[in-house]
Amino acid sequence: MTSPTTGRASRTTRRSPVAPADAGRLAPAGVAKQPGTARIAVDLLGGDDAPAVVVDGALRAVRVDPDLHLLLVGPPEAAGALIDALDPAERVRITVRPVHNAVGMAEDLTAARADTTIRAAVAAVRSGQADALISAGSTGATVTAAALGFGRWPEVRRPALVAALPAVAGPVLLLDVGGSLEPSAATLARHAVLGAAYAAIAHGLAAPRVGLLSVGTEPGKGDRARRLTDPVLSTAELPGGARYVGLVEGYDVCRGTRADVVVTDGFTGNVLLKAVESAYALAGGPPPGGAAPRAATLLGVAGTVVVCHGAASADDIASGIALAAQLWRQNAVARVAAVLARERHVRTTDTEVRTS
Amino acid sequence: MTSPTTGRASRTTRRSPVAPADAGRLAPAGVAKQPGTARIAVDLLGGDDAPAVVVDGALRAVRVDPDLHLLLVGPPEAAGALIDALDPAERVRITVRPVHNAVGMAEDLTAARADTTIRAAVAAVRSGQADALISAGSTGATVTAAALGFGRWPEVRRPALVAALPAVAGPVLLLDVGGSLEPSAATLARHAVLGAAYAAIAHGLAAPRVGLLSVGTEPGKGDRARRLTDPVLSTAELPGGARYVGLVEGYDVCRGTRADVVVTDGFTGNVLLKAVESAYALAGGPPPGGAAPRAATLLGVAGTVVVCHGAASADDIASGIALAAQLWRQNAVARVAAVLARERHVRTTDTEVRTS
DSSP: OBOTTTOOBOOTTOOSOOOGGGHHHHOOSOOSOOOSOEEEEEETTOSTTTTHHHHHHHHHHHHHOTTEEEEEEEOHHHHHHHHHHSOGGGGGGEEEEEOOOOOOTTSOGGGGGSSOHHHHHHHHHHTTSOSEEEEOSOHHHHHHHHHHHHOBOTTOSSOEEEEEEOOTTSOEEEEOSSSOOSOOHHHHHHHHHHHHHHHHHHSOOSSOEEEEEOSOSSTTOSOHHHHHHHHHHHTOOOSTTOEEEEEEOHHHHHHOSSOSEEEOOHHHHHHHHHHHHHHHHHHTSSOTTOOOOSEEEEESBSSEEEEEOTTOOHHHHHHHHHHHHHHHHHTHHHHHHHHHHHHHHHHHHHHHHHHO | OBOTTTOOBOOTTOOSOOOGGGHHHHOOSOOSOOOSOEEEEEETTOSTTTTHHHHHHHHHHHHHOTTEEEEEEEOHHHHHHHHHHSOGGGGGGEEEEEOOOOOOTTSOGGGGGSSOHHHHHHHHHHTTSOSEEEEOSOHHHHHHHHHHHHOBOTTOSSOEEEEEEOOTTSOEEEEOSSSOOSOOHHHHHHHHHHHHHHHHHHSOOSSOEEEEEOSOSSTTOSOHHHHHHHHHHHTOOOSTTOEEEEEEOHHHHHHOSSOSEEEOOHHHHHHHHHHHHHHHHHHTSSOTTOOOOSEEEEESBSSEEEEEOTTOOHHHHHHHHHHHHHHHHHTHHHHHHHHHHHHHHHHHHHHHHHHO
């Protein structure tokens, strides 16, 4: 369980939220892509066109990243197809965990508790057999399985999925894109904190600008949840040197000129992400310099989880696997947890000072 | 108040909801663009860059449509700039209603009751001085002023704004894009009916396909409001020969392959519309054949109202004025009201049959 390349102790068994005392040790100085082996559990049965598309995507990911190891979770015959397609020397990088049951896209989320590929993938990360996992299966089932298996961070009732959208001046981080679907001020405010920390750590932004998505930029614009959240964020302290820039509009999700992080509920974020992706696909591609993986990072659970669309292509799966490997190499998820724990510690101390 | 070109009696004073008996007379056989004078009231003070951009847009609209007459509602000096820019022979097509107060974008909606340009524009249509109105001002104020001035249709508690998005196989109609912001199953189901009737009448679609926007296509996907609405629409009768195709995703808003009408709440629709528009702008334009006016039609009040974005350009204003003129020439809004009244009549009769 030690990475031979980085010499760091494996973090796979560190499932409980990171305590403040761990923060310094878990936070390397840089945020650039790091070398080192990354072992990614791949849910072979997740997605509309699984397992064929997932196998194809996994193959592409393995071929471009020599330090990538995959734990294929699913039917052995599908895994065998991938292994057969590799050079014999590369096959050592593939292991298989045979599971035959998938979570159907329309099934009840309690299916995430049964003996399914997504649950087995979570168990593999939890037990240290893999460093991170990726699934293109039912988002609800993945989020539930991850929350049950890894545990949620303190003060995070609703995990968030954060996606990077291509924009002219670098990607815009949009969250939530489907982790939780009902808008609430508490969730929106919490997700603003998660997004700020993630932007600083995973994207190396020095002072991320955080905006709250609404129907206009003037204070008071929006539905009830937005009108409640805007004043809360206006006085909130955000981690990573982030600052709240106020309400932003749909334009700002693509332009990226007003905010680096755009916060919205998971329902709106999900339909928005898919609409913008298809608009770019129809118009011949995103703006130059704006490439971003078509996959989302789950924030709020004590494990590294990447989710792809159900309609993911092989390239999307490959980009999702690459994202999972990058997050692991950056130690991004544990570092975000550490920042939140530290902020929580600071807030507690402040309270103690004020009340003493 | 008689249109000299079409010989039809003016409909401007027909403010109350159209009774079933009027339906036949109000529904011409064709839906193609009709000739005839259209008199559009233009809110000179609505929009972020008003009045300059509105004046510029109005000028462009006048120059391309010789049968267009404008009633400029706003400061006389702004109206004078437009008149001065026209050939003397064309100036007869412009009239001015001097008003100096605008509704601020952040003001309370009760401002729609005060002596503002939007209220004066509504009054002008109501009194028969204009056939339709356009504003790029606060959407909330425009919807409120229109509901107060024209009255709402029966069984429409929340008016909807419907926008046409460019798509490969012809525009996709998206509603609501900002008429009402809180999602509810009753409003979503009612808006599906409005959208179906509008697609049949204003866009001449023979059997419009109506989809409900959600985070996946399988039944049960979505937030609470969507999960309640989907089964209701599955058994609902829709006007205009429309059929409900079930849940659709963000992709379908741009592709247009699964639905002609996409129903969502006004919050989601508003941010979605702006995000897709800016994605196309960044990527070099919408797909071929997909041009659509950057303006929305208000459905649910007894008057023809077109709303532009606050950030509308002069071309956007011009396309909004052209849309208002087209809707008036098609008699579209009154015909949608007539279809709904007829459906209501049918439903009432059915009930009587069942209970007798």
